[in-house]
Amino acid sequence: MRADVVVTKVKQYNRHSTADIATVFDVMTQQVKQAELEKLAVDRLKIQVNGLLVKMGTLRLRTFFHKGIQCDVCGLSATHFALERDAFADPEMSHHLNLWGVKEGEEVLFTHDHLKSRACGGSDNLSNSRTCCSECNHHKSLMETKLKGLLKQDKHFVVTKEWIQQNYEGVSEIELNKVYQAFCQ
Numbered sequence: 777m778r779a780d781v782v783v784t785k786v787k788q789y790n791r792h793s794t795a796d797i798a799t800v801f802d803v804m805t806q807q808v809k810q811a812e813l814e815k816l817a818v819d820r821l822k823i824q825v826n827g828l829l830v831k832m833g834t835l836r837l838r839t840f841f842h843k844g845i846q847c848d849v850c851g852l853s854a855t856h857f858a859l860e861r862d863a864f865a866d867p868e869m870s871h872h873l874n875l876w877g878v879k880e881g882e883e884v885l886f887t888h889d890h891l892k893s894r895a896c897g898g899s900d901n902l903s904n905s906r907t908c909c910s911e912c913n914h915h916k917s918l919m920e921t922k923l924k925g926l927l928k929q930d931k932h933f934v935v936t937k938e939w940i941q942q943n944y945e946g947v948s949e950i951e952l953n954k955v956y957q958a959f960c961q
């Protein structure tokens with residue numbers, strides 16, 4: 777199955793094919809069950825999608841699987857997976873699954889966001905992860921980069937709601953509270 781209905785942003789990636797989200801999640805569910813029976817580590821698992829073997833145990837994919845396919849910030853829903861590899865990667869490199877949604881006729885890449893950023897001491901695990909579209913993730917990243925710089929200068933810098941509001945473009949009240957909680961826990 778190939779995406780042909782929407783404008784496909786594949787400059788950054790070379791696309792092999794697209795895959796249905798529910799189908800990929802079904803295969804992941806079966807693999808996890810099997811792994812539990814055989815006591816295998818989930819992060820090592822691979823699944824067969826459109827004839828290619830891809831990793832399914834990455835934190836990014838596990839976040840989509842467990843936390844859902846909706847951007848936690850703007851509510852955009854993902855519509856399909858695509859088997860892709862970085863356009864500038866070694867051609868020998870294997871493909872990976874990217875999750876995509878569509879906004880105003882254009883594809884938007886989905887990513888996993890650390891609720892509390894790694895730079896500010898957040899952990900790299902499922903409980904600190906959520907699904908986020910790349911547009912919302914970008915706005916949050918700009919704020920985090922500023923914060924990281926400030927913390928470098930003064931590790932006692934205290935993050936306030938006002939500071940987040942001033943430095944996080946377009947932040948909603950709900951998102952402000954989530955981010956504030958994450959940074960001040």
Ligand SMILES: [Zn+2]
Nearest residue numbers: 847850909912
């Ligand atoms: Zn979003």
